[in-house]
Amino acid sequence: MESPSPIPEPSPNPTPTTPHKKTLLTSLMSAARSHSFREDTYLVSNLKPSEQKSLQNLRQSLQTSTTNTPSIWGIPLLDDDEKSDVILLKFLRARDFRVQDSLQMLLKCLQWRSDFGADGILDEELGFKEIEGVVAYMQGYDREGHPVCYNDYGVFKDKDLYERVFGDEEKLGKFLRWRVQVLERGIKMLHFKPGGVNSIIQVTDLKDMPKRELRVASNHILSLFQDNYPEMVARKIFINVPWYIRPEDIPVHYGGLSRPSDLQNGPPKPASEFTVKGGEKVNIQIEGIEGGATITWDIVVGGWDLEYSAEFVPTAEGSYTLAVERPRKIAAAEEAIHNSFTAKEAGKMVLSVDNTASWKKKVAAYRYVVRKSAAV
Secondary structure, eight states: OOOOOOEEEOOSSOOOOOSSOOOHHHHHHHHHHHOSSOOOOOOGGGSOHHHHHHHHHHHHHHHHHOSSOOEETTEESSSOSHHHHHHHHHHHHHTTTOHHHHHHHHHHHHHHHHHHTGGGGGGOOOSOTTTBTTTEEEEEEOTTOOEEEEEEOGGGGSHHHHHHHHSSHHHHHHHHHHHHHHHHHHHTTOOOSTTSOOOEEEEEEOTTOOTTTTHHHHHHHHHHHHHHSTTOEEEEEEESOOTTOOGGGSBGGGTSSBOGGGGGGSSOOOOEEEEEOTTOEEEEEEEEEOTTOEEEEEEEETTOOEEEEEEEEESSTTOOOEEEEEEEEEOTTOOOEEEEEEOSSSEEEEEEEEOTTOOOOEEEEEEEEEEOOSOO
């Protein structure tokens, strides 16, 4: 099944022209420079009543779920104080204030820190003097006082160095410990105080980065940081972005379509890019879906800040259109949407991106897979 061409709906007003050609990657970089998530003040007084209740419930649930006194970064989590509030709110925000999901994430993080020995990692000598201050390191602050972590993996184009650092599973595991150590140094510089500096800045230089060779290491780092360091990066800034990086190669954490699980399924399915003009609504129609087939799709728009929806339109007359995903506003910092739907009858899937509330041209990417029913 060939990728369908996005169909723009007529715009009632003329749209302004854009003097420079944009790609999804430049859109993602622009969004990343502005912000990575809406940084919280962590002031309890600013929370909605339901969010304050979630904070209280998470602390109570944590108390009944552990037999010891849990702490992270030297901060006891059961103490009803500002520092513990900041940490608990990070886990709550990462799970949209769903208490049970936040609790499970927090408990897994506590177990990981115990198994990994994260609390004592700053005192370890891991033997990476060759790449200290080169590959990943903390240096300086931004204008708002956030510590800045610089990342530059271009040195690994040197095959000998690559082999010395990533040559086998043991070496990779040691490198991951070292990368966690660098992050923990940055966290040591945070305030964990409402209204204070509670996250870092990540600056990544992509010049000469051997992306294929580092795919496994990058996904390990991404998964580990997402699971155990929620809301720790205020902004991500990319420099020297190569032209050849495609949306399916960019991790979802950085605004692309790549997920750690993709590695289990071989090379990623290529994505198709398209433009959404200001004042325009674009419909992606995926036709020829048979009854019993399952369609799985990913879609992302650089800088989002528009409305998205998905519906299934049956072929048979008299059948009702199904709202698979109701129209909703997608915030600028949200990750790519990943969803699937199993059709009970033949029809087509329509993914809609509505940019009619903005005059800003945006670039998007999507991909999909249709798997037919195994039933005979």
